[in-house]
Structure formats: C-alpha cells, structure tokens
Amino acid sequence: MPTILIVEDEQSIRDMLRFALHAAGYQTIEAADTHEARVRLAETVPELILLDWMLPSGSGIDLVRQIKKDELTADIPIIMLTARVEDEYKVKGLETGADDYITKPFSMRELLARIRVVLRRSSPESVEGSLQMGELVLNQQTQQVTCQGELLDLGPTEYRMLAFFMAHPERVYSRSQLLDRVWGRSVYVEERTVDVHIRRLRKTLEPFGQHHLIQTVRGAGYRFSQQY
Ligand code: CA
Numbered sequence: 001m002p003t004i005l006i007v008e009d010e011q012s013i014r015d016m017l018r019f020a021l022h023a024a025g026y027q028t029i030e031a032a033d034t035h036e037a038r039v040r041l042a043e044t045v046p047e048l049i050l051l052d053w054m055l056p057s058g059s060g061i062d063l064v065r066q067i068k069k070d071e072l073t074a075d076i077p078i079i080m081l082t083a084r085v086e087d088e089y090k091v092k093g094l095e096t097g098a099d100d101y102i103t104k105p106f107s108m109r110e111l112l113a114r115i116r117v118v119l120r121r122s123s124p125e126s127v128e129g130s131l132q133m134g135e136l137v138l139n140q141q142t143q144q145v146t147c148q149g150e151l152l153d154l155g156p157t158e159y160r161m162l163a164f165f166m167a168h169p170e171r172v173y174s175r176s177q178l179l180d181r182v183w184g185r186s187v188y189v190e191e192r193t194v195d196v197h198i199r200r201l202r203k204t205l206e207p208f209g210q211h212h213l214i215q216t217v218r219g220a221g222y223r224f225s226q227q228y
C-alpha cells in the first residue's frame with residue numbers, strides 16, 4: 001500500500017485528495033506547509049509526494065530542492081500541483097527535480113492516472129501489489145511472503161526489511177540508512193539491531209537456500225542481490 005505525502009495549505013483540497021487517494025487504495029500523510037512537510041518526511045519516507053506550488057511558508061520549489069538533496073528522500077517522486085499555467089514555472093519545477101505537474105483545477109481521475117505512471121516509473125512493481133525476486137514472492141496486500149510456494153514465518157521487522165530490500169535490490173545500504181528506511185527516522189535503535197534482524201531474515205531464508213540474497217558488504221552495509 002503506497003503512502004503519499006500531500007503538501008497543500010488549502011484544507012478543502014487536502015480533504016478531497018485524502019478521500020480520493022484512500023478510495024484508490026493509497027495511504028496518506030499530510031502537511032499544510034513546507035515546515036510541516038519536513039517534519040513528516042523526518043518520520044516517514046513516502047512513496048510519492050503531491051506538492052502544492054503556492055504555499056504560505058515558501059515556494060514548493062525550495063522544498064523540492066531540499067528533498068532532492070537529501071540522500072534518503074532524493075528518489076521519492078514528486079508531482080507538483082500548480083495553479084499557474086505559465087510554462088516557465090512548469091519547466092522550472094521539472095528542472096528542479098519534480099517528476100510531473102498537474103494544473104489546478106484538475107480531475108481526480110487524471111491525477112490518479114499520473115500517480116500510477118509516476119509510481120510505476122519509480123519502482124516498477126510496487127503498485128502491482130507484489131514484489132518478486134527469484135523464488136521469493138512478497139504480497140504487499142496480505143503482507144505475506146512465500147518462497148518456492150511456501151509461506152515464510154517472518155516477524156514484522158523482518159517483513160518490512162525484506163519488503164524494503166526487494167523494492168531496492170542491487171544497492172548497498174549502510175546500517176544507518178536501513179534504520180531510517182525500515183524503522184523510521186524518529187525511532188532510536190542501535191545500529192547492531194540491524195545485524196540481529198538481518199541474521200533472523202537469513203535464517204528464515206536458509207532452508208530454501210536463499211540466504212545468499214542478503215549480502216554483507218564489508219565496511220559498507222548490506223545489499224539484496226541475486227548476483228553472488
Ligand atoms: Ca496553495
């Protein structure tokens with residue numbers, strides 16, 4: 001279930017977006033200005049951001065710049081909501097790193113279509129409801145994981161970690177990055193906790209001969225990869 005951050009100062013538009021996004025099966029978090037958006041982003045890394053251009057606390061463009069500069073949030077796709085029709089603003093938004101824009105007033109149907117396209121582009125399988133790698137299949141709706149057709153007995157942290165790895169394969173993550181992405185930034189956990197859960201996850205995958213998927217990268221962290 002992808003989470004979408006709505007950054008919009010107009011309550012009525014936020015309400016409308018929340019209602020439509022929930023009906024379409026997304027989870028939402030909300031911010032009324034750029035300051036609040038930063039606070040939300042420090043707590044949760046959403047799958048997508050809907051960002052109003054005109055905000056009382058400063059332009060959405062500055063927020064886009066910050067989001068793209070921060071390694072943790074840099075790959076979150078952003079759709080700008082703008083009332084301005086001038087092309088130069090659209091171009092500026094896209095140049096700064098927004099993935100798409102939609103001009104107000106827009107139809108919810110059009111917005112949902114844009115969201116699907118942007119999400120598909122950013123993580124090919126996350127909207128399909130299941131992630132697959134080799135013989136591992138993770139169903140995001142039921143939160144169940146099977147290996148060679150057999151259901152895995154995973155704790156909630158191991159599930160979230162595996163879901164994160166399967167959505168971001170072939171990339172090395174440090175322990176602190178994994179803490180931020182799997183546990184959330186606002187949670188204080190020691191880095192070696194990551195190792196504990198990695199061990200548990202490997203142990204669960206071992207009977208299926210799949211523990212090699214989680215690789216230790218010396219001095220750097222961990223990587224989820226089929227190449228070894
Ligand atoms: Ca506004």
